Amino acid sequence: MRERTVSIVAALWPIWLRKSFLTPSISRAFSDQILKSPALSSLDITDSWSSTRKKSDHSSTQESQNNWTAKILDGNAIAKGIRSRIASEVSRMNELTARVPGLAVILVGQRRDSETYVRNKISASEEVGINFKMTALPENCTEYEVCNALSRFNEDPSIHGIIVQLPLPQHLDEAKILNVISLEKDVDGFHPLNIGNLAMQGMEPLFIPCTPKGCIELLLQSGVEIMGKKAVVIGRSNIVGLPISLLLQRHHATVSVVHAFTKDPEKIARESDILVAAAGVPNLVRGSWLKPGAVVIDVGTNPVEDPRSEHGYRLVGDVCFEEATRLASAVTPVPGGVGPMTVAMLLCNTLESAKRAFKFTSNE
CATH class of the missing domain: 3.40.50.720 (NAD(P)-binding Rossmann-like Domain)
Incomplete structure (x- = not known):
C-alpha cells in the first residue's frame, strides 16, 4: 500500500519536478557550464557558545x-567570474526568449546587517540582468502579512526565485513562513524536500x-x-x-x-x-x-x-x-x-530556476 501511495504522489508532481527528484543526474549540464560543482525536535537545543570558554595558549x-x-x-575574484558567466547566459536567454529571470526578496524589519545583505543582492542582480523585486515589511508585521506577500510572489510568473531575508523577528515562526515558498522557487534551498534530497545518496535537490x-x-x-x-x-x-x-x-x-x-x-x-x-x-x-x-x-x-x-x-x-x-x-x-x-550562488540558483520554467537549455 505504501509503495502504491508513493507512486500516486509522484505521478501527480510536474514532470520536471519528478525528474529532478527521482533522477540524480538531471539538471547538471547548466551547473557544469557556470560552476565547477557537479551535479527530532524534542532534542533540539539552541546553541549558546560561551564567551568564557577556556582559551588555550x-x-x-x-x-x-x-x-x-x-x-x-579570494571569493570576490571567483564570484566575479561566475557573475560574468551568469550575465552572458541571461543575455542569451533574453535574446532568444525575450524573458529574463526574476528574483524576489522579503525583508522584515530594519536590521542593519539584513539591509546591507539585501542591497548587495540588488546590486548583483542588476549587474547580471536579473529582475529584482522586494517587499519590505515592518518589524511588528504578522505571519499572515509575510505569508501573503510570499503567496503573491509564488503566483507571479515573472518571479523564479524567492527568498526571505533571515533572521526574522522572534514573534514570527520561521519554519512556517519558509514552508510557504513554492518548492520550485526555493532558491535558498531550505525547503525540507531540498534538504532531504541533499542528505540522500542518489537524490538531487532542486536547489542547494x-x-x-x-x-x-x-x-x-x-x-x-x-x-x-x-x-x-x-x-x-x-x-x-x-x-x-x-x-x-x-x-x-x-x-x-x-x-x-x-x-x-x-x-x-x-x-x-x-x-x-x-x-x-x-x-x-x-x-x-x-x-x-x-x-x-x-x-x-x-x-x-x-x-x-x-x-x-x-x-x-x-x-x-x-x-x-x-x-x-x-x-x-x-x-x-x-x-x-553566497550571492553568486543565489543568482546561479535563480537562473537555473528560470531555465526550468522556460524549458531553456544551454545549447539552444
Whole structure:
C-alpha cells in the first residue's frame, strides 16, 4: 500500500519536478557550464557558545615552527567570474526568449546587517540582468502579512526565485513562513524536500543552499581536493552548518560536526584537513584549533565595534585571521571570502530556476 501511495504522489508532481527528484543526474549540464560543482525536535537545543570558554595558549611551539603564509582564497575574484558567466547566459536567454529571470526578496524589519545583505543582492542582480523585486515589511508585521506577500510572489510568473531575508523577528515562526515558498522557487534551498534530497545518496535537490554551495565552489575553483579528506564543521545551523556537512559528505569527505556542547572542540578541529567555521562567534577559532596545512573556510560575518571605522564597526570572522594565516595552507578572508560566493550562488540558483520554467537549455 505504501509503495502504491508513493507512486500516486509522484505521478501527480510536474514532470520536471519528478525528474529532478527521482533522477540524480538531471539538471547538471547548466551547473557544469557556470560552476565547477557537479551535479527530532524534542532534542533540539539552541546553541549558546560561551564567551568564557577556556582559551588555550595560542603561541604554541607547533605554530612558531611554521613559516609559510597561507594562500588567501579570494571569493570576490571567483564570484566575479561566475557573475560574468551568469550575465552572458541571461543575455542569451533574453535574446532568444525575450524573458529574463526574476528574483524576489522579503525583508522584515530594519536590521542593519539584513539591509546591507539585501542591497548587495540588488546590486548583483542588476549587474547580471536579473529582475529584482522586494517587499519590505515592518518589524511588528504578522505571519499572515509575510505569508501573503510570499503567496503573491509564488503566483507571479515573472518571479523564479524567492527568498526571505533571515533572521526574522522572534514573534514570527520561521519554519512556517519558509514552508510557504513554492518548492520550485526555493532558491535558498531550505525547503525540507531540498534538504532531504541533499542528505540522500542518489537524490538531487532542486536547489542547494547558497552559502554551502558557495563554500564548495570556492574549494573546487581553488584546487582543493575534498574526496577522502577529514572535514570539521563548527556550527550546526539549518542555514549553513547542517547543509555544508551534508554537502561535504556528498563530495566524499569524512565529516565531523562541532557544536556548543561538544567536548574538547579544539582537539577535534585540529584533526581536520578542511575546517568550516560557521558558529557566528567572533574569533572563536584560534591558532591552537588548526592543523598545520589545513584549509580554512570562515563563514562568520560578525560586526565588532571599531571607532576608527567609517560606520563605527567592522566585520570579523569566526576565525582569528592573523593566527590562521601562520598555520593554514589556505584561508578565506572576512569580508571578501564566502560572502560574495553566497550571492553568486543565489543568482546561479535563480537562473537555473528560470531555465526550468522556460524549458531553456544551454545549447539552444
